[in-house]
Amino acid sequence: MKRLNNHRAALLIAGLVVSLAVLVGALTAPPGLGAADRNPDGSYTGTKLEGTTPAQWRLIWEEDPAHTATVAWTTAKQPEKSTLLYDSEARQGDLAKYRFQVDATVGQYTDDEIHTWYNHAELSNLKPATTYWFVMVSDNTASREFHFITAPEGDAEFKLLYGGDSRSDRDARRTMNRRMRTLFEEDPEILALAHGGDYVANGEEMEDWDEWLTDHELTVTAEGRMLPVIPARGNHEAEGPLYDEVFNTPGKKDGNFYRTLIGEQFLLVTLNSNISAGGNQADFLETVLHENEQVRWQIANYHRPAYPAVKSPGSALEHWVPLFEKYNLDIAFESDGHALKRTCAIRGGKQADDGVVYIGEGGLGVKQRTPKDDRWYFKGGVAASTLHVQKLTVKKDSLLVESITDEGKVRDSYTAKPRKR
């Protein structure tokens, strides 16, 4: 009996202590964003997928955007033939007038339930800094006329957008797509969007990509200018063939890491944080940084952060950061955390004026987390919870990165000066 009473007393004490601790934990939790902070939107519209009508357009840049590009689109049915007609002059969609054409590769997206088709038209031998006008034609159905501008050559000044994590919150994604379109319309010097990955929640489901692709149409300007995408793989599309089918396998298959030169003084290295960071990819990174040591601006883009705003660091910290520091990278763009961040300049795990700055964390259409703003590397930097996209203004004497919110306000800005290399 005494043993039983002892047991009951133990349970009572344990129950009281644990309950009290649970209460204290609940009451001392940091405030997060509430549901009211979301961006409710109307219905989801886009070009209807039917027959061979071209829809879900996107333009992909890879290694040499001054001379090459891929225009991709989706059709509901398999076209017998898909062609891209293009010209360096506007032809208002008059198919007979376009001087150039290229046949598209057609294939079915890999999915059990949605049986739509991708069309990839690879353009080559393009002229730098040139506006190309084009229409997508699948069988007898043509899109309206669109256009894009190829990357410049030489020591050029231009602008770019950077952002990541457009998954999970469709309202927010559409809000940010509209924001990017507004920026693109207001500032024609913007050339492209470097995407940091996590386009969709489940990269192995075409249903998710279907929504993303439809929403991506919102980035096209009213005049039909298409915003090229320089894609990086995120962990939510780490597996499966759909990423390559959507973006025409940027970088080599099973790798998806590559370098993009815009002009002769801007290097963007896109890395894949879903495969080994330390093996072949680290060798590639070192080779690229070594070969381009004289390039004025050197930027990296990958998904999982080395200096995260919320979670724990990824393999980039161990394998890529030493190379960034060795070759004096200017900025590393990181996504994944669902927050806005800019670290102080970091070298050797400490704040250093000549260090590398890490910017991003993903705010293109996912609910934003409350960042751990007390981490040491945010001293002199910024950590906030807001949807955002970064605008890079690339000049000969400075590289300005502005973090712009969904409302169009500049929440943070950082200016890099050319380093001695």
Add this chain to the structure above:
Amino acid sequence: MSSSTAAKAVLRVAVALTIVGAAAQMLLYGGPVLSWLWLNLDWSEAAALRVEHAAAFGLLACVPFVFWGKAWPVLKLVAAWLLFSAFASTMVEPWYPWLTPGAHAARYAAPLALAALSLPPSPRNRRLAEWLLRGGIAATFLCHGVEALLLRAQFIDYLIGASAKLLSHDLSESTATAMLISIGVLDVAAALAILLPRNLWPVAAWMAFWGAVTAAARMVYFGWPNWPETLIRVTNAAVPLTLCLLWTVKPATESEHETIE
């Protein structure tokens, strides 16, 4: 010291450390339950954070009771949260999520086994504890083995990073990949062997050694700030070590003597 006493001591320390690791993970980085409630179930971040903080504080409050045998039902609470957390991971983990509950099995099996050992000594309770430990560590090794055979990139980087840090040797990705396949085969073999109805203490000893190495790898690779990741995996070593003790240390009483051979 009897085998049961030694086993309980090891499990108590391991469960306490796992609790600290799990709570620290939630408080420092945010855990899978937060992501699941917030991103998948559309809770507000404030509410999801409240749940995780409450759970973290609650778990930490359980630590003293882990060392108080009479409060063994608290251990079930700990196991329930760790199991719940594993299932939440399956909802948010994009890389082979169905492996997560198995990979975490040692974490929630350990407090359950400790609860069984804390009951009045009997062959039935001892047998129950032993099979919870065997099942838990077998699932953990099996799932990690499958992850290795699926060439989890993180594991390749651990091998390359450990080789550079500990041996000052640049391991190529192809060599690391070949090593990972061997490790995967070994893990799966150990998982199956530990389920055989024999007391294969050398297998358990190997698993304890390898569990400790892989738990420590998280800290070797990322440095001290990654300590919660190591603590949360202490049971990967402690569970097979406990089996080893149960099978090799002399039982104190007749009732403890009966095993399931």
